[in-house]
Amino acid sequence: xxxxxxxxxxxxLLTAMLPALAEDISVVMSSKNPAVxxxxxxxxxxxxxxxxxxxxxxxxxxxxQPGGSPVRETFxxxxxxxxDKQLKAYWAKLVFTGAGEPPKEIASAHELKKLVASNPxxxxxxxxxxxxxxxxxxxxxx
Amino acid sequence: MRYPFYLAAAVPAALFAxxxxxxxxxxxxxxxxxxxQLTAAKVTSGSAxxxxxxxxxxxxxxxxxxxxxxxxxxxxxEKSKGWQADQESLLGVQAKARFTPxxxxxxxxVARGANNEYRPTVDWAYLSYKVAPGWTLQAGRKRIPLxxxxxxxxxxxxxxxxxPPADVYGWPIFTYDGxxxxxxxxxxxxxxxxxxxxxxxxxxxxxxxYDSKIYYGSRTDERWTNIRGAFVNLSNGVVGxxxxxxxxxxxxxxxxxxxxxxxxxxxxxxxxxxxxxxxxYDAYLVRSEFNRFEQSVSKFIYNYYLVGAGYRYKDxxxxxxxxxxxxxxxxxxxxxxxxxxxxxxxxxxxxxxALKAQYDISHDESKYSYPFFGDHKLLSVSLQGIF
Numbered sequence: 001x002x003x004x005x006x007x008x009x010x011x012x013l014l015t016a017m018l019p020a021l022a023e024d025i026s027v028v029m030s031s032k033n034p035a036v037x038x039x040x041x042x043x044x045x046x047x048x049x050x051x052x053x054x055x056x057x058x059x060x061x062x063x064x065q066p067g068g069s070p071v072r073e074t075f076x077x078x079x080x081x082x083x084d085k086q087l088k089a090y091w092a093k094l095v096f097t098g099a100g101e102p103p104k105e106i107a108s109a110h111e112l113k114k115l116v117a118s119n120p121x122x123x124x125x126x127x128x129x130x131x132x133x134x135x136x137x138x139x140x141x142x
Numbered sequence: 143m144r145y146p147f148y149l150a151a152a153v154p155a156a157l158f159a160x161x162x163x164x165x166x167x168x169x170x171x172x173x174x175x176x177x178x179q180l181t182a183a184k185v186t187s188g189s190a191x192x193x194x195x196x197x198x199x200x201x202x203x204x205x206x207x208x209x210x211x212x213x214x215x216x217x218x219x220e221k222s223k224g225w226q227a228d229q230e231s232l233l234g235v236q237a238k239a240r241f242t243p244x245x246x247x248x249x250x251x252v253a254r255g256a257n258n259e260y261r262p263t264v265d266w267a268y269l270s271y272k273v274a275p276g277w278t279l280q281a282g283r284k285r286i287p288l289x290x291x292x293x294x295x296x297x298x299x300x301x302x303x304x305x306p307p308a309d310v311y312g313w314p315i316f317t318y319d320g321x322x323x324x325x326x327x328x329x330x331x332x333x334x335x336x337x338x339x340x341x342x343x344x345x346x347x348x349x350x351x352y353d354s355k356i357y358y359g360s361r362t363d364e365r366w367t368n369i370r371g372a373f374v375n376l377s378n379g380v381v382g383x384x385x386x387x388x389x390x391x392x393x394x395x396x397x398x399x400x401x402x403x404x405x406x407x408x409x410x411x412x413x414x415x416x417x418x419x420x421x422x423y424d425a426y427l428v429r430s431e432f433n434r435f436e437q438s439v440s441k442f443i444y445n446y447y448l449v450g451a452g453y454r455y456k457d458x459x460x461x462x463x464x465x466x467x468x469x470x471x472x473x474x475x476x477x478x479x480x481x482x483x484x485x486x487x488x489x490x491x492x493x494x495x496a497l498k499a500q501y502d503i504s505h506d507e508s509k510y511s512y513p514f515f516g517d518h519k520l521l522s523v524s525l526q527g528i529f
Contacts, residue, residue, distance in 0.1 A: 044379065051335055088299070096297045
């Protein structure tokens with residue numbers, strides 16, 4: 001009985017956590033831009049600093065969610081297949097050789113969304129539930 | 143003695159300081175970052191193949207059995223000294239000022255135990271300008287991006303070993319004063335990314351540490367002029383390849399005890415080539431490099447390579463690595479060579495710190511008539527981080 005109860009609790013807890021973990025993440029730019037779609041590799045290249053252009057040649061500035069936030073860790077794990085520590089090692093090479101800079105970290109998700117909506121050359125990622133008419137979705141991380 | 147070297151470094155540093163001062167009021171974004179490593183190692187055993195049976199010998203200033211792990215600043219571990227922490231430990235600080243989104247200035251100073259007891263040197267001081275999407279021009283002092291790890295040799299946090307195999311990484315000159323242009327882009331639908339850099343410059347050392355301490359035994363100056371090189375790096379996130387080609391003119395002048403000088407190289411044409419291939423597939427990684435150095439006059443040729451394979455389990459990465467270098471036979475000097483087998487572990491135990499351990503078994507293949515660095519077994523531990 002006790003075991004069944006504990007299992008039920010575990011299932012209830014997991015179910016409660018699922019929406020937060022499983023929520024889609026949208027790669028977004030300001031809706032002042034023409035609508036563009038990207039694939040996962042293109043998104044990965046932008047956030048790893050390997051390419052800072054849209055396919056049409058428009059220059060981009062990538063912005064990051066706050067360090068340690070679940071949306072950031074999930075985004076990078078799914079898009080680049082790298083953990084936070086692996087990303088630190090990756091960027092260390094580029095930062096200390098003058099070959100690149102990681103996306104600038106913005107202090108809060110709310111501020112990040114406002115920045116992206118008002119600066120057409122910026123690109124970032126937000127929880128899909130945060131997307132509204134101020135943002136274009138270029139890619140959805142599922 | 144090294145006054146001109148420091149003067150050369152001080153000029154861009156002063157320029158940088160002046161620029162920071164001038165723009166500070168305008169709200170220039172200045173960031174400070176850095177890297178550090180505390181490395182301790184111990185030669186557990188060693189022997190000199192040339193004089194078999196001899197328990198200890200000396201080569202230049204070192205008591206051997208010994209292990210050279212750091213050619214640029216002559217970091218050598220000696221068995222007679224037990225654990226040593228002063229040969230590779232270092233601290234680096236980088237300041238970067240962004241004047242506009244396109245224009246920035248960067249200075250990096252590094253203090254190393256093996257180099258004048260942590261007296262810092264300005265290894266990098268350059269201006270960077272993004273001329274167009276994907277294109278960057280830089281001018282100033284930078285490390286030469288010769289082989290895969292050359293320009294981040296001191297950023298231990300960025301690679302799996304305690305240090306990249308010393309059989310491949312050793313040069314009298316590793317920096318240039320000059321200009322470079324780089325371009326990065328993705329190909330097609332983004333599956334492949336490409337970056338390429340071309341550089342031009344010169345570098346002068348008075349009393350070069352590598353030449354003076356390791357080979358010539360008295361003050362030796364080396365100068366590389368008309369350095370022209372380029373690399374292309376292509377990767378798809380799983381496999382990556384890099385090709386590098388560089389040419390320069392080499393001058394080597396030794397100062398003898400009787401105040402005479404010996405010109406060992408007089409604008410000798412030199413060509414260096416490198417190819418590297420890396421794989422990162424799920425938890426597996428492969429690192430490899432195949433490099434060659436050629437000098438025209440005497441057909442002085444070095445071949446070297448490293449091949450390593452590793453596996454990552456959570457925060458721990460293990461690697462097995464084999465490295466080798468050998469000079470080709472020529473008419474004026476005996477062959478020098480070495481091979482090393484390494485087992486290394488990296489543990490990312492904290493968000494910006496890694497603890498590493500490595501054991502090397504290294505065999506001296508040199509054919510010198512005198513004992514050189516000899517065979518060694520070396521145990522190393524290192525704490526490496528970024529901030």
